[in-house]
Amino acid sequence: MKSVYAIADTIVSPLGFSTAANVAALRKNQTGITKVVDTSIHEHPFFGALIEKTALNAARKGIIEGDQYTKLEQMLLLAIAQLNREQAALDIQKCGVIISTTKGNIDTLRGTATEKSYLTSIAHTIQDFFKLPTLPVIISNACISGGLAIAVAKRMMQAGRYEDMIVVGGDLLSEFTLSGFFSFQAVSDAPCKPFCKHRTGISLGEAAAALWLSSRESLVSENTAVRITGEASINDANHISGPSRTGEGLYRSITNALQEAGVTPDQIDYISSHGTATPYNDEMEAIAFNRIGLQNVPVNSLKGYYGHTLGASALLETILAKQCLLNNEVYASLGFEELGVTPPIAILKENKEIPVQRVLKTASGFGGCNVALILEKGLA
Amino acid sequence: MEDHYKITSFCSIRDQTVYKDGEEYYTNTEAATVKDFAKGVYKHLALNYAKFYKMDDLCKLSFLASEVLSQGIEFPEDTALVLANHASSLDTDRKYQESITNREEYYPSPALFVYTLPNIVIGELSIRYQLKSEGVFFVSESFDADFILQYASILLETQKASQVICGWVDLDSHKYDVFLALISKTGNREANAAELNTIYSKL
Numbered sequence: 001m002k003s004v005y006a007i008a009d010t011i012v013s014p015l016g017f018s019t020a021a022n023v024a025a026l027r028k029n030q031t032g033i034t035k036v037v038d039t040s041i042h043e044h045p046f047f048g049a050l051i052e053k054t055a056l057n058a059a060r061k062g063i064i065e066g067d068q069y070t071k072l073e074q075m076l077l078l079a080i081a082q083l084n085r086e087q088a089a090l091d092i093q094k095c096g097v098i099i100s101t102t103k104g105n106i107d108t109l110r111g112t113a114t115e116k117s118y119l120t121s122i123a124h125t126i127q128d129f130f131k132l133p134t135l136p137v138i139i140s141n142a143c144i145s146g147g148l149a150i151a152v153a154k155r156m157m158q159a160g161r162y163e164d165m166i167v168v169g170g171d172l173l174s175e176f177t178l179s180g181f182f183s184f185q186a187v188s189d190a191p192c193k194p195f196c197k198h199r200t201g202i203s204l205g206e207a208a209a210a211l212w213l214s215s216r217e218s219l220v221s222e223n224t225a226v227r228i229t230g231e232a233s234i235n236d237a238n239h240i241s242g243p244s245r246t247g248e249g250l251y252r253s254i255t256n257a258l259q260e261a262g263v264t265p266d267q268i269d270y271i272s273s274h275g276t277a278t279p280y281n282d283e284m285e286a287i288a289f290n291r292i293g294l295q296n297v298p299v300n301s302l303k304g305y306y307g308h309t310l311g312a313s314a315l316l317e318t319i320l321a322k323q324c325l326l327n328n329e330v331y332a333s334l335g336f337e338e339l340g341v342t343p344p345i346a347i348l349k350e351n352k353e354i355p356v357q358r359v360l361k362t363a364s365g366f367g368g369c370n371v372a373l374i375l376e377k378g379l380a
Numbered sequence: 381m382e383d384h385y386k387i388t389s390f391c392s393i394r395d396q397t398v399y400k401d402g403e404e405y406y407t408n409t410e411a412a413t414v415k416d417f418a419k420g421v422y423k424h425l426a427l428n429y430a431k432f433y434k435m436d437d438l439c440k441l442s443f444l445a446s447e448v449l450s451q452g453i454e455f456p457e458d459t460a461l462v463l464a465n466h467a468s469s470l471d472t473d474r475k476y477q478e479s480i481t482n483r484e485e486y487y488p489s490p491a492l493f494v495y496t497l498p499n500i501v502i503g504e505l506s507i508r509y510q511l512k513s514e515g516v517f518f519v520s521e522s523f524d525a526d527f528i529l530q531y532a533s534i535l536l537e538t539q540k541a542s543q544v545i546c547g548w549v550d551l552d553s554h555k556y557d558v559f560l561a562l563i564s565k566t567g568n569r570e571a572n573a574a575e576l577n578t579i580y581s582k583l
Contacts, residue, residue, distance in 0.1 A: 043483060102497060104468075109477045119468050119519045137527070138519040140468055141499040148516060152531070159534045176473070179480045180493035232540070235461075235506040235515050241494040252512060256540075366494055367503030369515060 002215045003380040004154045006226045008090070009319040010082040012075045012170075013207040013306055014049045017059040018082065023323050026331045027351060031305050033191040033203050041175045042182075047191050048173050049205030049307040051075065064129075070105045070116060073125050075208035076170045080130065083166070083210045089219060090212055096162035097136035099123055100149035100169030101311040104140075106176045126168070136168075143274070143308070143365030144233065145169065146315030147373055150211065151231035157215050164216070170208030171310035178204055184241070186278050192308075194275035194301035194333055195282045195347050197340030202276045205307025209316040222379050226322045229358075229376045230261030236368035243280055247288030249370040250362060254292050257360070257372040265293040268374075269356045270330050272321045274363045275301020276308055277335070281364060286341035294360070300348040304334030314363040318373060321359045325377045329353050385536060386567030388543075390579055391448040393421075393441055393558040400448050402579060414554060418444060429508070436472045436495035438465075438551040439504045445560045446505050446545065453562065455509045460541035461502045462532050464518040467552035468498045474553075501549055514540050523548040523559065525577035532563050533571075548580065 010018055014032030015025035025032075032049035036042075056074055063085075064077045076099070084092050099122060108116040115121050123136045139149045146169040153165040171177075181187050181202060192203040213228070234256065236249035244250075258265065271294060273285050282301075289295055302317050309316060324330050332350045339347065361373040392399040396417050397407040406424050411417035418440040422432055425447055435443060442463075472495040479487050494500060502515040514535055520527075532544040547560035559580050563571045569579070 103473075106473065109473060110481060117470060117473075118466070120466060120521055123520075135521065139516060140497070140519050141502075141515075141517050142497045152516060155534045155538065156531070159530070159537075161530065175480065176477065176496075179488045180476070180490070180496065183488040183493055184490045233514055233516070234512055235502065237506040237510050237512050240500050240503040240507070241490070249512060365499075366497055367499040368506060369499060369503070 002158050003217065004157050004228045005214050005220050006228065006322050007212045007214045007219050008083060008087050009209065009211045009322065010079050011207065011209045011316055011319060012079045013316065014051050014205065015305065019319060019323065026305060029332055029334055031191060031334055032205060033307050041173065042178055046178065047188060047203045049203065050173055051206055069125065070108065072105055072170055072172050073122060076122065076126065076168055077129055079208045079210035080126065080166065080168050083212055087212065092130050092166065093133060094164060096156060096165040097126065097132060098149045098153050098165065098167050099126065099136050099138045100145040100167060100315055101138065102140055102142060102145055102171050103174065103177060107172060107174045109176065142367050142369055143310055144314055144363040144369045144371040145311040146313055147318060147361060147363045147371040148233050149315065150228060150318055150373060151233055151371060153213050154228045154231060157213065164212065164214045166210055166212055167315060168210040169312045169315040171206060171312050173204045173206040177310065188277060191335055192277035192303050193335035194277040194303050195339065195341055196336045197338040199277040199279065199282065199340055201278050203307035205309045207306055207309040207312040207316055209312055209319055211315060211319055217379065220379065225377065225379045226325050227376050227380060228373060230257040230374035231372065232256030232260065233369065233371040236370065238368055240368065241366055243284035243364055247284045247291065249368055250285065250288040250364055251291050253370040253372040254288065254360065254362065257374050261374040261376065263358060263374065268294060268297050268358050268360045269354065270324060270359050271297050271299040272317050272359060272361045273299050273301050275303050277303055283341050286343045286345045289345050290343040295343065295345050298330055298346050298348050300331060300333035314361065314371065318361050321361050321375055325356050325359055325375060328356050330356065385563050385565060385571040387569040387571050387575060387579065388562040388564045388567035389449055389453065390561040391445045393445050393556065398448060405448060414556060434491065435504060438469065438471060438549060439495065439501050441551060441556055441558045442501045442549040443504055443508065445558045449560050449562055450509065455511060456542050457511060458513050458541050459511050459543040459545060460514040460535045461505055461511065462516055462528055462544055462546040463501060463549055464520055464523065464528060465498060465548060465550035466519065466521060467550055468519050469496050471551045471553065472496050523580055525580060526573040529571065529573050529576055
């Protein structure tokens with residue numbers, strides 16, 4: 001089977017407009033979550049991670065001009081455009097493009113009906129901007145969308161459909177999704193605290209990210225290569241809005257991904273978990289990790305830095321996992337104080353420099369979906 | 381793929397009519413709403429599945445198509461679900477938006493919010509048939525038989541699934557187009573894009 005390499009990437013988030021800026025912020029344990037007072041999103045103040053429009057406008061100046069694009073489109077276009085500008089070897093016209101989003105321009109649903117509410121409008125915007133020969137494919141699969149998009153891209157590349165693909169993902173912090181999570185009583189009244197005893201729910205965030213995948217080994221060297229060596233996405237078949245109590249779908253996703261990668265649980269050096277900070281999700285993940293024998297592997301959730309960025313989250317977190325592999329460092333699970341899940345897991349309480357050869361990235365979402373990805377450093 | 385896999389069975393729901401393997405199976409032109417029509421199909425199928433009543437219209441139509449598809453067939457646990465549509469969950473999104481637009485009449489409900497994701501269809505079908513399997517929901521302009529079948533073939537050839545239920549499940553302001561096909565090793569129709577497109581288009 002052909003190897004699929006993660007070549008280059010970019011992140012557009014409240015913590016910065018490049019992967020490097022985001023890594024620098026994580027090293028300082030800075031969070032993008034603040035107390036937001038914005039009645040267009042919610043009547044009362046809430047904790048969330050918003051991208052400031054003025055900062056976004058400054059970042060896109062000279063790259064994405066004009067007012068015809070929605071905020072989400074600006075974020076997505078900026079992510080791809082930066083990748084395109086920085087990577088001379090990237091020929092975007094020859095790439096397959098997959099877009100990952102849960103709700104797209106959902107903020108356009110308030111008011112008069114517009115084509116922008118359709119997710120395909122984003123695909124057209126990206127196609128037109130970069131003059132792509134075909135319309136990008138969209139994956140809308142709840143909170144695992146970004147990770148699933150990487151898995152799907154890998155599969156398509158290994159089947160020989162493309163040599164190069166770009167996975168781009170993004171979602172907004174919107175009135176729509178925030179009110180929905182409030183209706184579930186799942187929003188934290190402070191910055192979210194994944195896996196902590198004192199966690200009370202999620203913080204929402206917004207972000208976009210883009211990842212260039214390639215099967216061309218000539219683009220990488222032993223020191224820069226990171227491969228996607230295993231992946232799986234198995235449904236719980238249990239409940240549409242709650243995770244399985246046994247973590248069955250996640251357990252099977254991880255098991256299948258490890259098997260495909262040809263590695264055992266003890267060969268995993270770090271887990272970048274989903275860790276939304278809802279009571280049920282975090283408990284479920286801890287159960288699944290324990291069932292596999294991953295309870296002693298250093299694990300964190302990056303939701304304390306970004307909030308839950310929905311369709312961007314697993315993509316963003318995979319990009320950062322790649323940085324952990326290349327830099328041999330892992331970050332503290334921000335917001336964590338005291339273990340609040342029944343089976344013990346090894347939550348990272350501080351940043352650490354450790355050898356990182358293989359990473360497990362997981363995500364789970366509404367509809368009982370789960371995804372697991374194995375990333376490994378070095379050439380095949 | 382073309383040599384080994386077949387289109388085992390298929391079901392379409394369009395214009396208040398359900399078709400099974402291309403033949404008219406149920407019709408009710410009297411039904412005023414999607415909900416009423418779906419209820420009629422449910423009764424015709426003599427089903428007893430309480431979760432049906434909680435579903436949004438997109439899930440109901442998809443569920444009913446899957447019930448027709450499953451007649452006389454047991455889906456193995458590793459039957460993958462590869463679905464696509466154009467309107468995502470917009471039909472329910474609009475209803476949910478109505479519940480939050482007016483701050484004086486603000487009544488967001490978790491029971492409705494959960495259906496504002498298209499992959500809930502995959503969740504509902506997975507629960508119904510206990511499919512602990514691969515699933516993905518794509519959004520595109522129209523049904524792309526070539527793309528869907530290529531992706532299904534990847535899952536089959538890499539042994540990530542032993543069968544695939546694939547199709548197009550679209551609902552947009554009362555207009556619906558639901559089509560599901562089972563791809564497995566049994567059946568008379570070759571599993572190729574031309575054939576899949578023919579059976580999708582001809583009704």
